[in-house]
Amino acid sequence: MSKHYNLEPLDVGGIKTEALGKRPSKVTVRDFARPYKRGSKFADYLKTLPVILAAHDFRRLVETLLAARSKKKPILWGLGGHVIKVGLAPVLIDLLNRGFLTGIATTGAALIHDFEIALVGHTSEDVPAQLGQGRFGMAEETGKLINVAIRRAAERDLGIGEGVGEFLTHLDALGAGHRAQFLHYSLFAAAYRARIPVTVHLAIGTDIFHVHPSADGAALGKASLHDFRLFAALVRRLHPGGVYLNVGSAVVLPEVFLKAVSVVRNLGHRLTKFTTANLDFIQHYRPTQNVLLRPGGTPIALTAPHELLIPLLAAALIESSR
Numbered sequence: 001m002s003k004h005y006n007l008e009p010l011d012v013g014g015i016k017t018e019a020l021g022k023r024p025s026k027v028t029v030r031d032f033a034r035p036y037k038r039g040s041k042f043a044d045y046l047k048t049l050p051v052i053l054a055a056h057d058f059r060r061l062v063e064t065l066l067a068a069r070s071k072k073k074p075i076l077w078g079l080g081g082h083v084i085k086v087g088l089a090p091v092l093i094d095l096l097n098r099g100f101l102t103g104i105a106t107t108g109a110a111l112i113h114d115f116e117i118a119l120v121g122h123t124s125e126d127v128p129a130q131l132g133q134g135r136f137g138m139a140e141e142t143g144k145l146i147n148v149a150i151r152r153a154a155e156r157d158l159g160i161g162e163g164v165g166e167f168l169t170h171l172d173a174l175g176a177g178h179r180a181q182f183l184h185y186s187l188f189a190a191a192y193r194a195r196i197p198v199t200v201h202l203a204i205g206t207d208i209f210h211v212h213p214s215a216d217g218a219a220l221g222k223a224s225l226h227d228f229r230l231f232a233a234l235v236r237r238l239h240p241g242g243v244y245l246n247v248g249s250a251v252v253l254p255e256v257f258l259k260a261v262s263v264v265r266n267l268g269h270r271l272t273k274f275t276t277a278n279l280d281f282i283q284h285y286r287p288t289q290n291v292l293l294r295p296g297g298t299p300i301a302l303t304a305p306h307e308l309l310i311p312l313l314a315a316a317l318i319e320s321s322r
Helices: 042-048 053-070 081-085 089-097 108-120 127-132 140-155 160-169 187-194 217-236 252-266 285-293 306-320
Strands: 075-079 103-107 198-201 242-247 274-280 298-303
Touching: 042 306, 053 075, 053 242, 053 274, 053 298, 053 306, 075 081, 075 252, 081 108, 081 306, 089 187, 089 306, 103 108, 103 217, 103 252, 108 140, 108 160, 108 187, 108 198, 140 160, 140 217, 160 187, 160 198, 160 217, 187 198, 198 217, 198 252, 217 252, 242 252, 242 285, 252 285, 274 285, 274 306, 285 298
Parallel strands: 075 103, 075 242, 103 198, 242 274, 274 298
Antiparallel strands: none
8 A cells, every 4th residue: 555645556356358259349350441453443442442430431421422413412512712722623513514513602712712713714812922012812803803793693683603603604795804714614604504503601801802992792791691591492402311511611601501500490491311521621610510510410521631532532423423
């Protein structure tokens, strides 16, 4: 006995053990990865992944998306600006054309990047360099033309997503003095042509076109509120068997999704049998709570850079499609 503590170490002689062969285990060699063979097809590579943790969740997401498309259930994508900025629009447009994307919710940042790419083929400022000179966010065409598109949308009781998609598609005919030189890279334009709903959810003051002299608060608010209600209509269709993916939005879209879920249930619509996924390079608090846990769907979380994970997911869907 320790005189200092007046306490004996616990006697463990009576511990009961069990045979290793009978003990339940979460990992078995049947689930292990297999070495990749040079010259194999991509479908063969997918089969080499272990059926453990993130690789297992990846397979589950692929299977869930395949099932949703097969049953013609909604597959909604919530996209933060980074997803567009890292060059994934062509991959998303291809998924749209293949039926793996039936609705899109975005932030103002995603709108900006898509718009600039469509207009001139490049985007993403050097923020520290521009900010120091008071020039950050001051691109004339970006601020002016996006606000024109939103005002036109508000005047016709349209949302921002539809209004911008239409504006870019018909920019030449509008006589605005600009051309969308890289329109085929625009997710907004592709969705507009395919009649896939796009909604844009603004937080006033967070986007560079809000600071432009042409910004119209009434138009911004009206068109974005229209988009929230349109998004709620999309969320209502998730039951049963739909999928909502939050990709690269840490705050705005998780909050919007949660409110849409609440509205749908408040109006008496059933919303229980659906899947939610959060794909990001960090699993933030709000996506974890507002997308994965609180809504009550089947949650899937995958953590990786968008520029790697989304093309991998798209390739898996294409290879697994019939």
